[in-house]
Amino acid sequence: MKDKINKELKAKGFIRIRKVLNFQKDIKPVLNDLEAKADKLIEKYFTVKEAKRLFKLKFQDKFFALTKKSEVTFENVFNNRPPKNFKKHENVEYFNPESIFNLIKSDKILNVVEKIIGKEIFSNPIQTFRVKKPNINPGKNFMDGLIGRTPWHQDEGTMNKKARFKTDLVTVWIPFTKTNAKNGCMLAVPKSNKLGLLNHHHGSKGQVEIKNSELIHKYSKMVPLEADVGDIIILDKRLIHCSLPNVSKNIRISMDIRFHKAGQSSGREPLPSFYVRSAKKEKIKVKTYQQWVALWNKAYMKSLNKGYTFKYDLPVYKHSKQDYSKKLN
Numbered sequence: 453m454k455d456k457i458n459k460e461l462k463a464k465g466f467i468r469i470r471k472v473l474n475f476q477k478d479i480k481p482v483l484n485d486l487e488a489k490a491d492k493l494i495e496k497y498f499t500v501k502e503a504k505r506l507f508k509l510k511f512q513d514k515f516f517a518l519t520k521k522s523e524v525t526f527e528n529v530f531n532n533r534p535p536k537n538f539k540k541h542e543n544v545e546y547f548n549p550e551s552i553f554n555l556i557k558s559d560k561i562l563n564v565v566e567k568i569i570g571k572e573i574f575s576n577p578i579q580t581f582r583v584k585k586p587n588i589n590p591g592k593n594f595m596d597g598l599i600g601r602t603p604w605h606q607d608e609g610t611m612n613k614k615a616r617f618k619t620d621l622v623t624v625w626i627p628f629t630k631t632n633a634k635n636g637c638m639l640a641v642p643k644s645n646k647l648g649l650l651n652h653h654h655g656s657k658g659q660v661e662i663k664n665s666e667l668i669h670k671y672s673k674m675v676p677l678e679a680d681v682g683d684i685i686i687l688d689k690r691l692i693h694c695s696l697p698n699v700s701k702n703i704r705i706s707m708d709i710r711f712h713k714a715g716q717s718s719g720r721e722p723l724p725s726f727y728v729r730s731a732k733k734e735k736i737k738v739k740t741y742q743q744w745v746a747l748w749n750k751a752y753m754k755s756l757n758k759g760y761t762f763k764y765d766l767p768v769y770k771h772s773k774q775d776y777s778k779k780l781n
């Protein structure tokens with residue numbers, strides 16, 4: 453099994469593993485917490501009369517009602533970490549319930565991760581919980597890593613210099629709703645993990661993307677990474693991937709969490725990374741939900757004066773050999 457997972461991941465750059473998580477035990481608790489968070493926000497932002505009506509709706513309709521109030525704010529409050537940038541001293545809210553902590557240290561997930569990076573594992577802070585909205589403005593590709601389309605990138609391109617080329621990073625992508633090309637699943641270029649780290653740049657909307665990414669559709673074969681609830685998708689740190697716009701009528705919910713080999717840089721200091729698995733039990737120091745929340749709060753407090761939680765330079769080589777091009781296929 454270890455060899456099979458590794459072989460496939462190295463060969464293609466991604467692997468979907470079916471039925472790893474259990475709906476009642478692993479997925480539902482997160483959905484319940486999401487709904488509870490929505491209800492709290494409704495209480496806060498709507499009149500008693502409006503709230504009474506909204507409480508009766510499904511999560512999706514509550515979410516639509518909330519985002520209509522203020523798109524920018526509500527996309528962030530459903531993220532499981534503080535945003536990259538915020539206004540100094542702004543009171544930033546985020547979505548980090550115990551059910552998410554339980555997934556990060558889930559044996560079902562760590563048993564897979566162990567097969568890829570070994571037995572000594574750190575939780576990596578490059579994580580995002582995404583409630584991906586239907587593309588409100590068809591024709592306009594809504595480019596935003598959180599609630600819209602994600603640009604073409606390699607995950608290693610979003611790590612700082614301390615980690616780039618050095619850290620063994622693995623991405624675990626978890627769907628909370630069935631995910632397909634219509635509702636905006638990821639799209640991957642098989643075998644692109646063998647191309648090395650490519651030059652990235654800031655696109656016209658400020659997004660981090662592979663330079664010349666407009667050529668990927670022309671020269672590379674692409675496959676949609678569809679998945680059912682319970683499945684997980686593992687990505688190599690150098691896989692070229694993006695996500696499609698959500699052209700369905702419904703939201704798409706997912707979380708991407710990451711792990712790296714213990715002791716290596718997370719690529720996102722000062723955000724927390726910590727042991728989640730080790731042969732030496734005493735190394736597991738973050739055991740309770742309260743400890744985990746405290747770590748994130750501490751990192752956020754540290755960032756308050758700066759107005760950002762993390763920064764990284766994009767991978768930009770002096771030469772163009774690592775620019776995406778027809779040759780790189």
Ligand SMILES: O=C(O)CCC(=O)C(=O)O
Pocket residue numbers: 582602607623625636637638693694695696706708
């Ligand atoms: O979930 C998505 O839409 C994109 C996820 C992604 O690109 C990533 O996890 O690196």
